[in-house]
Amino acid sequence: MxxxxxxxxxxxxxxxxxxxxxxxxxxxxxxxxxxxxxxxxxxxxxxxxxxxxxxxxxxxxxxxxxxxxxxxxxxxxxxxxxxxxxxxxxxxxxxxxxxxxxxxxxxxxxxxxxxxxxxxxxxxxxxxxxxLSIAVTEPGAGGHIGGIETAAERAGNQWVLSGSKIHIGNSHLAGAHLVVARTARPGVRTSEALTAFMVESDRPGLCVADHRAGLGLHGFSVGRLDLDHVRVPEDNVVGEVGQGLAVALSSSILYGRPNLAAVSLGIHEAVVATTTARLKTRARYRGTLSDLSVLRDRVGGMEARLRAGRILAYQAVHLLDQGLPCDVDLINAKYLGHQWAAQSAQDAMELHGAHALDRDHVLQRLWRDIQHTYPPAGTGEVQRIGLADAAFGEDHIQWSEYLATPGARDRPGPTSA
Ligand SMILES: Cc1cc2nc3c(=O)[nH]c(=O)nc-3n(C[C@H](O)[C@H](O)[C@H](O)COP(=O)(O)OP(=O)(O)OC[C@H]3O[C@@H](n4cnc5c(N)ncnc54)[C@H](O)[C@@H]3O)c2cc1C
Missing domain, CATH: 1.10.540.10 (Acyl-CoA dehydrogenase/oxidase, N-terminal domain)
Incomplete structure (x- = not known):
């Protein structure tokens, strides 16, 4: 590329x-x-x-x-x-x-x-x-935020946090982690049971596990944080006590989903460029593979997905910049952006024959990296739940509209309904 x-x-x-x-x-x-x-x-x-x-x-x-x-x-x-x-x-x-x-x-x-x-x-x-990092996911709570077990208890004018977080992006680079923890007794509904805390990485009791390489995204750390009675002052609480679900969900929808759509788009462009370059230079009969209509048809499909994914990614964030309700557009951009890029990456592998299976071929990196834009900021299942709600006219949560106006955090939010 x-x-x-x-x-x-x-x-x-x-x-x-x-x-x-x-x-x-x-x-x-x-x-x-x-x-x-x-x-x-x-x-x-x-x-x-x-x-x-x-x-x-x-x-x-x-x-x-x-x-x-x-x-x-x-x-x-x-x-x-x-x-x-x-x-x-x-x-x-x-x-x-x-x-x-x-x-x-x-x-x-x-x-x-x-x-x-x-x-x-x-x-x-x-x-x-x-x-910074945002630390929501736990060994027993991925897509299910209500399953968060990391607990924060008040001790005078401090909070004491204990628990574990996994798959945390920038775990090894962040100087502070925005940790979402449980602050209510069992039985309290999730929309009131969680709270977000800024936890500086040098706080005693916070341990970042050794970096382990994943399938792709080499160089990016997606690690584990263990918190053993980590003390933070009261003024490290972000939002109100009990507003942690709103912090986690809104930042996932407004920032996480468009960010992942943009990562998928970049990978997708590299996949298409790598493939067309290969087909144009691989000799076949009196020309190259790019002359074969059956292969051009496949590349046409890749280009269609790429162009559509590009527009979805930019249109959704444009709406967000305009303060218009666009939660579902952000969800869709992330969902289809990943799915289409992953499909193109698979096509690209096959269009390279055995060539891309050799060691160190760039397509291996692209194919592996695209697997990593599926789980974060909501898996495909999670996105389709939001899309189905929209189809049935039940998409009441519009963080894009709610948070666009000043002073939003002082008013009841979409999760408090
Ligand atoms: C590259 C990368 C970066 C990440 N960065 C962060 C980060 O910075 N901070 C952070 O907190 N987390 C981060 N994550 C974690 C990510 O948010 C979780 O992986 C994601 O929420 C899914 O959780 P899980 O992996 O535990 O899957 P699970 O929740 O165990 O889900 C497994 C499968 O079951 C499906 N499923 C689960 N529940 C349901 C349901 N109720 N209905 C239908 N289907 C369901 C899922 O869609 C999935 O297919 C990152 C992950 C990756 C790969």
Whole structure:
């Protein structure tokens, strides 16, 4: 996949401003100069967490792309965020995963933290000295947030947290984790039973397990946090006590889903480009494989999915930037973005014959990386539940509309119904 800068395709024009065009160029230049030369090394050393690319993206201020300028951020919105994640992902999905994993808890802080808390953490994200993670998933609670067992108990003006979190993106890079824990006795409904806490990574009792390589996304850490009576002050509570489900769900829908759609889109573009390059150069009869109509038909299907996925990804975040209700569009962009890219990656493997099965072929990385955009921010089943609700006219939860207005955290939210 060429890392040469490109201009946005005309189909995206309705969603892009001149500022977006500049960011697109900037991201492409960055990817070519700093990510592409490291992508092969990241792939070859799956046991290593990639810090250098994270530091370089931090120096660009990209972890604060959605943070208002008043807190030192770029104040550039959701389309801008998608551009960064998408353009980096077409060169390295692992690097894009590092970027998107911090952007989710940043979003949660923007919507639920107090002004004082924002002033404490966001400027450090903006100057690149602090990366964050969001820690929701547990060994016994993945898609089922109500199954969270990590407990937080009040002790004077502190909270004491104990439990384990797994599959936490940026576990090894984050200087603070936004941990969702149970703060109510059994029987209290989930919408009131959980609370979000900022837990700095150097708090006594917090242990990050050794990094273990996954199937793909080599260089990205998706690790385990063990909390053994970790004490945090009262003012590390993000949102109200009992609002943890709202923090987790809203940041997953408004930030996680479009971020994963953007990662899938970047991988998808690389898959199609890799495949057409191969078919154009692989000799067959008096021409190349790209002359065979049966193979062109398959590539036509890949291109159709890619183009549709691109529009879904950008249209959804454009609606979000406009403050319009678009939860279902965000869900759909993530759902189909993954599914279509995974289908194209499988087609690409087959269109390469045995060639891509050789060691070190780039398609292996793309095929493995796309498997990782299925579970986070809701699996396919979870997305289809939301889509079915929409089909039956039961999509009452519109975080996009609710959180677009100032002071939203002080009013009852969609989960309090
Ligand atoms: C690359 C990556 C990054 C991640 N980053 C983070 C992160 O930063 N923070 C974090 O907290 N977590 C993170 N996760 C974890 C992710 O959110 C979970 O993997 C996801 O919620 C699914 O949980 P699970 O893996 O335990 O699957 P399970 O919940 O065990 O589900 C297994 C299967 O059963 C289906 N299923 C489960 N329940 C139902 C149901 N009620 N109805 C229908 N089908 C159901 C699921 O769709 C799935 O197919 C990450 C995961 C990956 C792969």
């Amino acid at each position: 060429s890392a040469t800068p490109s201009t946005p395709p005309p189909a995206l024009r309705p969603y892009l401003t001149t500022r977006h065009d500049l960011l697109w160029q900037e991201a492409d230049v960055f990817a070519a100069e700093h990510v592409a030369p490291r992508a092969a090394r990241m792939e070859a050393a799956p046991g290593r967490v990639e810090r250098k690319v994270a530091d370089l993206m931090a120096a660009q201020g990209w972890f604060a792309v959605t943070v208002p300028t008043a807190f030192g951020g770029l104040g550039a919105g959701h389309v801008a965020k998608t551009i960064l994640v998408h353009r980096i992902a077409r060169v390295s999905a692992a690097a894009a995963a590092i970027l998107q994993a911090t952007l989710i808890p940043v979003g949660a802080l923007l919507h639920f933290a107090t002004y004082e808390q924002k002033g404490r953490w966001l400027p450090r994200v903006a100057d690149g000295s602090l990366l």
